[in-house]
Amino acid sequence: MGQIENIALAAGSRVLVEELVYSTAMRMDEKDFAGYLALCDASYKYRITAYSPEIRKLMTWLEHDHKGMKLLFDNLPKHNSDQSMLSRHVTVYTVKFEDGGKIADVVSGLQVFRTTNDGGTTTLFAVGKMHDRVALGDDGARLVDRTIKLDTRMLGIGFHIPF
Amino acid sequence: MARNRQEWLEKPAFPNTHFVDTRVYTDEALFKEEQDKIFNKVWIIACHESEVPNKFDYRTFHHPGGAELIVVRGEDMKVRSFYNICPHRGNALLYEPVGNAKRITCIFHAWSFDTKGECIDISRGKQGYQDRYECKDAGLREVRTEVGFGGFVWVNIDDASCTLKEYIGPALDMLEEHMSMDLEVFHYHKAVVDTNYKLWHDTNSEFYHDYMHYFNRATGMMQPGYFDRKYTGYPNGHASVGSMSIKYDAYSGSQERAVGWPGLAPGGWILIDIFPGMTYNLRTSVLRMDTAIPLGPNKVIIEFRGLGLKSDTPEQRAERVRDHNTIWGPFGRNLHEDLLGVHGQGVAMRERTDSKWVIHGREENSTIHDEVGMRHFYHEWGERMGRKPFDPYGDNRLAKTEAA
Ligand code: FES
Ligand SMILES: [Fe+2]
Numbered sequence: 001m002g003q004i005e006n007i008a009l010a011a012g013s014r015v016l017v018e019e020l021v022y023s024t025a026m027r028m029d030e031k032d033f034a035g036y037l038a039l040c041d042a043s044y045k046y047r048i049t050a051y052s053p054e055i056r057k058l059m060t061w062l063e064h065d066h067k068g069m070k071l072l073f074d075n076l077p078k079h080n081s082d083q084s085m086l087s088r089h090v091t092v093y094t095v096k097f098e099d100g101g102k103i104a105d106v107v108s109g110l111q112v113f114r115t116t117n118d119g120g121t122t123t124l125f126a127v128g129k130m131h132d133r134v135a136l137g138d139d140g141a142r143l144v145d146r147t148i149k150l151d152t153r154m155l156g157i158g159f160h161i162p163f
Numbered sequence: 164m165a166r167n168r169q170e171w172l173e174k175p176a177f178p179n180t181h182f183v184d185t186r187v188y189t190d191e192a193l194f195k196e197e198q199d200k201i202f203n204k205v206w207i208i209a210c211h212e213s214e215v216p217n218k219f220d221y222r223t224f225h226h227p228g229g230a231e232l233i234v235v236r237g238e239d240m241k242v243r244s245f246y247n248i249c250p251h252r253g254n255a256l257l258y259e260p261v262g263n264a265k266r267i268t269c270i271f272h273a274w275s276f277d278t279k280g281e282c283i284d285i286s287r288g289k290q291g292y293q294d295r296y297e298c299k300d301a302g303l304r305e306v307r308t309e310v311g312f313g314g315f316v317w318v319n320i321d322d323a324s325c326t327l328k329e330y331i332g333p334a335l336d337m338l339e340e341h342m343s344m345d346l347e348v349f350h351y352h353k354a355v356v357d358t359n360y361k362l363w364h365d366t367n368s369e370f371y372h373d374y375m376h377y378f379n380r381a382t383g384m385m386q387p388g389y390f391d392r393k394y395t396g397y398p399n400g401h402a403s404v405g406s407m408s409i410k411y412d413a414y415s416g417s418q419e420r421a422v423g424w425p426g427l428a429p430g431g432w433i434l435i436d437i438f439p440g441m442t443y444n445l446r447t448s449v450l451r452m453d454t455a456i457p458l459g460p461n462k463v464i465i466e467f468r469g470l471g472l473k474s475d476t477p478e479q480r481a482e483r484v485r486d487h488n489t490i491w492g493p494f495g496r497n498l499h500e501d502l503l504g505v506h507g508q509g510v511a512m513r514e515r516t517d518s519k520w521v522i523h524g525r526e527e528n529s530t531i532h533d534e535v536g537m538r539h540f541y542h543e544w545g546e547r548m549g550r551k552p553f554d555p556y557g558d559n560r561l562a563k564t565e566a567a
Binding site: 048050052053054055056057059060061062063075078079080081082153154155156157158159160162 | 213214222259260261348349350351352353354355356375376377484485488489492493494495496498499500502503504506
């Protein structure tokens, strides 16, 4: 293959990867958790981390595999939670292909906005970065691993739905 | 039957100890008085010793009485605390929440202090002050500091107060054996909530609200033995709830718990409330510490810490982190519910809402759903404030007369 074809292939793959990342955010915004999990590989791992300068430590705030995510989603109706809407604004910054283009290492910027049900006030809820591993195969792109590295640590009363 | 306003304001049909006037949660003047008569008199947790492990390590702390503090470990490894204010023109001496400072130098005009609070340099002192003012006049204000009861750093603004040991008394006896080894903070976050600090402490003092947590309904309340657990009240307003076996398998998805906590039976739970806003909570493999720091009658910072053993292997630590965060992390199952509850109280009870009473009337032989924990707290509150929690301004008979 010539160089032009390689570039075209990479660009095409990048579009697939970006669409996957954006789709996961859209599914979560819609609270379509089954749709979200359908975009994730069976080996999916998810975590939210934040660095605390106060204790000089990297903290893990949530950590689940595919099964754990499903359980969390299934239990949501049983919890008493803030019902505000979240809007995840994601920008894919870099996509690096590995393993002959079968794996993509993706870094995105993340901003999460919260909109109240009463009056619809929107405020910025959290900012951070999203580090994804995406598998590319004949059946398209699937999310294998996601680490949300939050800058924001003040989340008020918190939230039980992951970002 | 729904009530009209007159009936709404009428005193509840309980003894006076079994309800409080909601002004104790909303009144600005009462809050300032609490700062003077309570927060500036008692021992308060500022941080944990593991947050200042090395000499010259410091940590800043917003004291609930109002003062900004520096907690710093000296060259002699002793932890001391000072007001975080420069004696010259009132600048904050340290701006960062944490750091290491052999010398604390004010950025404004470069006056310097050591970790014992002594002023060690006044820039161009002689030229400006001649012999009228020198380093010996410019020491920092030191605040009494003791390390103990799990390695926490406690501070007391009152120079004449009792010792920490006297203040705690027997309240932490049940936990003592579980805190004999060195502990380390692995989780820290704060929440600012528009509510009164006492409402958070109340939530930590009653288990009746297990109805709010699906998790606790499913794992605790349905299990034999749940209703046998008892509250014990101690001097100075502290209270404990005895160990309770939690059946984790009842919440689908909970795995075997392996790490545990030295000396704590699997499924054990010890919760101890220290007056006026600190809670030790030992459960599964984690010690959680809540510190409520009021900013006003309807605003509180709650600091959340998760602690493990300093000797943890990475695997053990990872399991403690998981145990902590599935329940108590900012995205966990329980914490957001507890915070949503007190947020709702802050909405319903803020000033001018015409709220009037909060009822602490449950009597179940001091067992788990008894509200004796809160009653014990408000007894102490009343003593220290010199006011009746059910009638803080002595004007509630008016409502009674109205109703008559
Ligand atoms: S205000 Fe600190 S040196 Fe002047
Ligand atoms: Fe709770």
